[in-house]
Amino acid sequence: MDRAAARREDAGWLRAAWERENTRVLPLAGGRTRVSEGPDGWRLALVRPRDCPPGGTRYFLGTDGTGAAYFAYATGRLPAPPTGTARVAALGDGDCPLGDRDHGMLVHATALENWHRNHGRCPGCGDPTTVEGGGHVRRCAACGVEHHPRTDPAVLMLITDAGDRCLLGSRTRWPAHQYSVPAGYVEPGETAEAAVRREAAEEAGVAIGAVRCVETEAHPFPGSLMLGYEADAVSSDARADGSEMAAVRWFTRDALARAVRTGDVALPDRRYLARRLVERWYGGPLDPAPESAGAPWTE
Template structure:
């Protein structure tokens, strides 16, 4: 999956080693990624879309610095998160700004992993400036992977919110897909929702499907497929396949009108026909929903008339 790739060892053992971090930052081979509110500089080359990585002596000043890791050649990577939410003026050449939704699937493994890591940290730091215990300001520590209170010294760690996303099928092997009112007309995707306190992942799958679409799912039928970070701003998407309960109206759809405006059962033929004539738009290629739909479909989805 596009956002589950990596080409750099996070090397967490160096996060508390200030002399090592200082030496790594000053090394001429070190690479720095500038980020601001989820945006970074990228460049389209003959090899594909790539991150613009700067030597540390050219890195923007004034931003928070996060250590991202070390590659197999020993090159260290850092991110600089810029205050004010804007990147510096356009770089020389053909560099442009872009976010994960736009280029996440286009980047190579190393660059995809670096951008996901940097964006996730930047999102968290931007929204956790104050201590939840005493209300005083916090400052970055452990190379950007902790925030420490300036008053009570309590340490706050990056937040990750687990969310389940699921492909539910019925006894006819049809797929349950839904759409939100704000999406483009015809866009359908798998159902998803956040895990609640004290709840297993399987229970969350069954509860969310029942709440959003009125369909009953036996938690024992739910099987894990894969996960993908989703830093918009702080989720970890956990993908599952599950089976609806066909007995006593368990597959009858009643949408909640809030999370979903519509839901329906699709056969493979109905999905293929809808995509080919442009009446159905699939989940985006960057999402784990697309992978789940393709697993059920049996391969890559056909071209859509609206792509």
């Protein structure tokens, strides 16, 4: 998908695109939409503009390689699905994984819907704001200020020591067997690398040397950008802070594989960056034995 940002300010083009027969729309209602299962897997159940109920708000998502336009449409109720079997699902629904294009569209649309739902008034003067820029801007008519969607950066860190063991922790709000990498939000005036070192020290009592950003992930819950790092621990000293982390543990590859296989350790679902960081270090998939496998979980 080409986000075609230059088209967002062209109101005439957007109006014309909405009327075209080849335009497709992703309806959203409270973070949920319809998906359909076909021979190639799950896909978004896109509709035509004329199938959308009145009273919603549309956001321009971009164009595909043929030039067809795509919109999201935030509405109080989802329109009837196109012909074929369809079900209602949300972005985090693991029962119907989407392909890259559809997942990217849903991430984009969900982030915009979340932002618009909570920013109907100007934070400066309190007057109502109006939607512009194809859904990527809200403008206050009273004070003239433009407001843009907010993205909150957060860091996740796969920490290893001199023995190439990785450090995982269980948060105080999780069941004791659920483990993941340390993580936290970047604070104002702080670089992402400084946030890695601060969060590692605060949550796990670990001093960090070199850090390397290896992967990022859009995470619209409601509007975060996850920055995945690998980090080298200066020493093997580690302790849970007792506030965010209930426990932290160093794992060799064999020990972690054994703990996951037996169900003693449950990792986040494979769709999420935290799991991918762990499996990148491990060198392959980490799966529980069938008899010990539980439901996947997310942070």
